[in-house]
Amino acid sequence: MTPRKKRRLYLLLACGIAVGSATALSLAAFSSTLTFFLGPREVLAKDPSPGMDFRLGGIVQVGSVNTVISNGTPTTNFRVTDGQASIPVTFTGVLPDLFREGQGIVAIGAMTSGGDFSASEVLAKHGSSYMPKDVEENLKNSGKWNPKFGPPPDASTWNDMAVKSSGS
Amino acid sequence: MNLTPFIDGSYGITVLFLVGIFGLTYVRYRSAVKRLAAVEKRP
Amino acid sequence: MTDNILAPEAIPAYPTGSWLHRYANPGRFLRLAQPALPWLAAFSIILTVIGIVWGYVFAPADWEQGNAARIMYVHVPAAWVSMAGYAALAVCSFFSIVWRHPLADLAAEEIGPVGAGFTFVCLISGALWGKPMWGAYWVWDARLTSVLVLFFLYLGHIALIRAFDNREHGYRAAAILALVGAVNLPIIVFSVQWWNTLHQGNTISFSGGSKIYVTMLYPLLIASVGFYMCFLTLVTARLCSAIMERKTRALLLAAAERGA
Structure with a gap:
């Protein structure tokens, strides 16, 4: 790298740090309005x-x-x-x-x-968990989850659960 | 609430955008190839 | 694209010497990319069609949102591509400023409109998802606002890079805008964790398990790969076009000078 390119690189990195920290500080300051x-x-x-x-x-x-x-x-x-x-x-x-x-x-x-x-x-x-109705009913009937009381259990317990019909 | 217009609208705008931009890009690409070939052929 | 064919800056000056310029010069890029274009196009269309049709027709309806959750299969891939596209724009801008690389400048110019298009699709499909589920097309929460800012950054970049008579000035100014705007990317990604938002949190996570059923995950992933491929194909094709357009202008200019 030529000295000029190196200078531009360091200048850019310095600007990046400055812009980044300025943004972080403003976001922290205004977090109640955000x-x-x-x-x-x-x-x-x-x-x-x-x-x-x-x-x-x-x-x-x-x-x-x-x-x-x-x-x-x-x-x-x-x-x-x-x-x-x-x-x-x-x-x-x-x-x-x-x-x-x-x-x-x-x-x-x-x-x-x-x-x-x-x-x-x-x-x-709405929540960020996606599952077919069958899976939800399965979880509900087996007492593992009631949608009235919070988000579903750990996804690994249901995200490939076998159900009768998984078509639409 | 009837969901169909919202679902079809989302898919519609997506397909319209993809088809449109692929078409425009294709037309531009073909004309760029043709114009370059024409200029390169000149003596 | 309607600039003066005889403008002096239309002559591409491609410096050689460093590894970067030897392996990424526009002529070499054209030779490598052109044969790949039909394959790129074919794969992106096939994957996108499979992903979208699977999501629209065959994926199961969601327990909570019913069929409205199908909007996810276009909204989420569009959102991912709009952010990845901006990251690519920032990388090009970095190479443009530090190395003054001509291919990076041309790439930045072509990424802008494609990325803006995907961001637009993300915003519209999100609004159409929000109305039936949340009860509002739009709310000013941190996630939606930061994506709108992303859209305006794209539009600003598109305008700025074409705003100068001297193209080099446009490239420099737009590159600075793109790099400053890159602080928006982590804000978009983490907005749903840092602040209370109406927008839901992340469903797919690489560290923990994804909170999505397997027959809904596959169409989402296929549509996403398809959209990424579409972006890559479009930018590559437009970049090839831009290089050929420049070459044409340079040849015409040389011919005109010989004739004069």
Whole structure:
């Protein structure tokens, strides 16, 4: 390598380190704004003032879902939990298809003065495990997994499990 | 919710993109080969 | 592609001497790549068709997402290729800046539009997956935003590399943009681990087991290899075209000078 090329190489590496660390520092500094939602514990700790919009994320607590239909529009009450704290949520409107007990969701809205979270929009956050229905039923029937209580067991126990029909 | 338009839309845009860019690239490649051959043939 | 045929910089000046220039000069690349092109094209089309048809028709529906999970077989390969393509762009830019290598410059110019196309497919298929599953086409979470940034980096690179009358200036400027933008790649990859996102976490992992059933994994992997091959084929074909176009311009210029 000629000295000029060597100089360009070192200059480039120095620039790379500078850009990389600048980015890392900015990301660390802004990490609270880069977070898409707050969990119930973080919400309780921050205690956002009523009426201030934010996104609440967590798991729909099992046994907490209660839907009342008035004038054709459903209003659903449920609790969002992170396993320790939980926050009651009210939402009027049609929930996404994937909404169920034990499902991860992100609700957009604000706290009311009564300590409830009033959601204007509910998004479903689905898992990252893919398996046919048969495998899920197999795991459920053998008592190895209930989708209501968290993600499936270690993938190596099911990702090549034999099932009756694995076609579509 | 009816999933078909979303699934077909995703596959549609993918196939359209792949066919389109393969076609454009092929046309460009053929014309580059032809033009170079024509220029090289000149005395 | 419509620049002045008689522009002085159209004469390719290929320095020789170092190992890099001896083994990766555009003429040698053309001789090696051209015979391989039909094979590359055939393999990429066959693998892509197998992967996509398997995913669209034969793979089982997902327990949770039903048939919507089929979007994975085009969305995930497109996402992987868009990131690998940008990594290739960054490597070319590195060779361009340090070694001023002409093949790296031409490759960077041709990678841009192909990578941007795959990123576009990733964004659109992701939006079409998000609406029925999440309930929204788009959210500003860290994963989606960083991929949108990747798309804009590609567009910026495409524009910048063609923006100068002196092509060398365009190559240098675009290479710097590509290298600075490369910090976005780890952000995309780790966004789902570093921050809370609506986007799901990683399904395929090389360290631990993959959280996907075997008859869903195979079409995903085949479609991915197919998409990677498509990218390679397209960039190689476009790079060969670019080299031949330059050669044509240089020959025309030489003829014009002889005639003058």
